[in-house]
Amino acid sequence: MVTGQDCCGYAERAGAVTDAGHIGGESPAARPRPAGSRSAPGQAGSAVAGPPGAEIQWRRPSPRLLSARRLQAALVTVPAALVAGLCFGLAGSLAAGLAAGLGMVVIGLLGERFLARRVAAWGYAERDDDLMVRRGVLIRRQSVIPYGRMQFIDVTAGPVERSLGLATVRMHTAAAASDARIPGLDRADAARLRDQLAAIGEAQAAGL
């Protein structure tokens, strides 16, 4: 699943490492840093996908993930709107109840606008030696999990996901902090990914 493109890009960087021998180095003068990094904000603003891994070809979750997320949001919003409307309607006037219910619906709709971007932010890439996962809009995250470090792999599917034929693949390492999951994969895709990761992980397994 690793495309030649990102493989080469990675190899280039790995080569640079062996030349330098040090990452960072002992002295601040060892490597010129971007001057004051004042130029950086403009760069970051223009790049839509998180800066590292621009050359990586990301695979995305199924488009139905958006439907699943919308359904989940609706399942929260509608009861919340009903409860809020009932509470305010019974305690206050009919208008207050309607306003509260509509307010909740508006909040839900606002959240829905955000959902699409969040779903679009998910991505994963199977590289030669590790799996990359990225996510998040407001807080962008990317994780690299070496195949050899995977302790076990979960495939889970909640009721909403199941109804749409989706599943979530979750990788566990020995570190509690490393969190790598890919939601909204086609069930067949998830099973394939799970088996593939497990096989590679076994081949490359490293001790603690």
Next chain:
Amino acid sequence: MTAPPADSSPPADSSPPADSSPPADSSPAAGGSPPAAADFAAWHRLHPLSPLVRAGRHLASVMVVVLALLFANHNGDGGDLVVNLVVVGLVLGAGVVSWIVTRWQVADGVLRIETGLVRRQSRRFPLAQVQAIDVVQSGLARVLGLAELRLRMAGADSSGGRLASLPRADAEQLRHRLLAMVQATGQAAAGSPAGLPGTAVSAAAPGLAAGPERQLFRVRPGRLAAAIALSRTGAVAAIAVALVAGVVELTHQPGVLASLLPIAIGVVLGVWRQFNGDFGTVVAAAPDGLRLRSGLVQTTAETIRPGRVQGVRLVEPLVWRAFGWCRLEVDVAGPKQRHENRSESQRLRALIPVGSRAEADQVIGELLSTRPVPALRAPRAARWKAPLTYHFLAWGGNDRYVAASRGRVCRKTTWVPLEKVQSVRWVQGPVQRRLGLASVRLDVAGRRVTASIEDRGTAEADEIFARLPGLARQARAR
């Protein structure tokens, strides 16, 4: 080599190891510990007094409650006392039953513990997977000359084995035997992919675990007391005392003190726990790793094997810095969860509870082969995101370790071996994005050490993020 010879004497079965130790009919181990060497293969019981030790904690708490009740109302009705006594009796009874049905054995490089009356449980602990072995003595156990043996495995839950309690000498001896076996099996498996890197200790002869030690550090009691007084615990205690004094001063009613008693007990317990845990800490270098002993009433002895260190952290609180003191913590794989003692497990194991930088440097040198200095300061833009922590925000690294430091009031420097890195994360929050910053975090299998290279310029962060996985792979392959 790994397993004791199977020709152990059957009569030793079912008698506690304290009284056993039959005449050395077969002494396979050259030096070290001939008498008990062979008979670990037989089934053993724990020491008969272990139920008492196990109930000790409850006993103590009941005592406190009873005393408090007696103080609170002198005409205390006996009902509560009876209930408490019944509870103690039940705990003791359960302990006795559990003692009767529990037995253990070491054979074929596996420690087996069978326990349970209704739900029979047989647990196997392959010695090759053992991360560390501790000998722990609670206060009561110490009076009775008993000790508890704890095996730390790498599992994510509290899957460690416990042998509570054994006679102290036996526990020490068993620990040495087991450690020697761990090394032997670890070396045998070193070639296989699932082997244990880090068993770099050479020539693990059976009796070698009792080999020579080189003392690296010993905490000074006076300095420890002063350091605790100047630490957060001490500050909390001082604030509590001031509060109590203030309340009494304002209300002129000493009776208020009684209601504040629980808080006072809590504070005193906190200070005591820290002092008790760290008192007399001795770090010594031995062939099988760093030996660590500590404790005033409850003593702990453990061996930290160099290849098992997941992270090292140097903590320098503001006040301590004035004296040039620091605290050195080490993180080993696998959680050491003590359900009885949550607050203790929140903290990392302190190799040096308080010491000078020179002492810390020496111990760090023993733990890490090279020591990169976090010399690369964060870009100036980070000042806006982290105005305080910016002061010490820096990182450094070479091809084996990554070092990262942060903090303003409490400076924390973390070293993480690249070969132990489990995953690498790149994180950018909204403020960071505005400022053109990003953070790279390295996760290791320890409990809470994460080397965070915080707030670097995006270009630099991207470069670090792109190169670290490859470097970690090279470090693993080495």
